[in-house]
Amino acid sequence: MNPISNPGEFTELDRFMFESWGYLIIPNVLSEDEVKECLEASIRLHESEGAKGWAQVGKGYETESALERLIDHPAVLPKVRALYGERFILQSAWCTKQPAFGGVGGWHQDGSGAYEFSKLGYPIPLIQLRASFLLTDQSIPRTGNMEMIPGSHRSQVQLPGAIRTAKDDVPIGHVICAPSGSVLFFHNAVWHRTFTHDGDYDRYTMHYIYSPPWVRCSDRFENNQEFLDRTTSTRRYLMGQFARPDAPFGASYPAEFEKG
Template identity: 75%
Template sequence: MTAEQYQGLNALSQPGEFTELDRFMFESWGYLVIPGVLSADQAQECLEAATRLHERAGTTGWAQVGRGFETEQSLDNLIDHPAVLPKVRALYGDRFILQSAWCTKQPAFGGLGGWHQDGSGAYDFKQLAYPIPLLQLRASYLLTDQSLPRMGNMEMIPGSHRAQVPLPADIRRDKADLPIGHVICAPAGSVLLFHNAVWHRTYIHDGDYDRYTAHYIYSPPWVRFSDRFTNDKDYLERTTPVRRYLAGEYERPDAPFGAGYPATVFDDESK
């Protein structure tokens, strides 16, 4: 079975509440697909913002630009989007940070990416425990249409976050196809929420336009930022208390994440 044929299966969720079915699907497959998070106009606004980021950075080819939320309001609005944040809170509780936010560009007629798990180049997450713990929960906002295969989709291996053995080296070296590869097909404005340990790659992009995705990565509060060394002070002054909290900006009067860690700033007490 080809990746194109397999794409009909989807761990489909709804915006907002993290349901019991969501939890079962996420634990089983390692990811959820949430259609309809952004309207067409909102997705277009975010796409234009992502394009500006790359134009200012002068990127070429496949590239990613971080911390766009500091300068683009439409991207700032995604940090605590009500369609996604309840699911993040259900998985982490109320103490977590936005570790990074990357706008990625796959160029027109882009080829296959390499199979990988998310993590740290300095320390492989699989050294921590089995199963690999949830240390980076990624919410990927699709800013260009990916409703059919070969549109720069993400390809996932369902349930691979629980695998006790690595993906074979020759598969990774050759960027080879797998009979269980699942090409995620969803329109612009959808969100792919996934566990760092799921094996995945960027799929082929046949279009004559650049493909953009905005990735928001949430982590426990002691994980270091990966798209910035510090938060921009001007941004912190003008953003909301919740977003400032998620940016990880707080005092540490005694010890890191000890008594100085602030109480939650969320308006409700639900997880």
């Protein structure tokens, strides 16, 4: 039983599944050649940073064209627009590597260490919408899959601390099994973790996180001007390079008061 969606349009059924489970699985987004190109780019990215063990590296789109093309992929962007409307940004993009024979990760919700999203209200609002491109095969369990707790983005209580500390299993955990080239699309408040990886190869996933335009970026302090100069207008917009539709604070006041 999986919340399977098709690439592109965010349908009424997609919305129902996303609201109910907190995530969607989109198979067949990337071709074999595209997966190979993105995987090679991800390996170069980690090697250039000297990343060891489990690691995540940001801003790969600045130097790797294959990863840049995923920023506004037509299989994903219409779904992001359906949930956020017309104004949102790419808050961050992280390439994660789980090393060969990697162990299980800790249960968590996505958010900010500086200010937990759970403080904003119930249900926890959609602040980080993640599209995770699987670049190595995860069609069977124990291949570095993501494990999700369906519907947990609506829970009014936290996952028990003892379970989080011990990294224990839960009876409603759903290990996501999907081939390389698939996308896992999920809400920040869904409890999830990295599942065990028994393979003798490193597992790579490329994550793109979309947020409202007022959220601070987490993979960069400022946009790379060289990247902005050569990328597309849509991607510049997603970097947050757009004019504000209103002025801070005094937008609803008559013009004579705006000078004060």
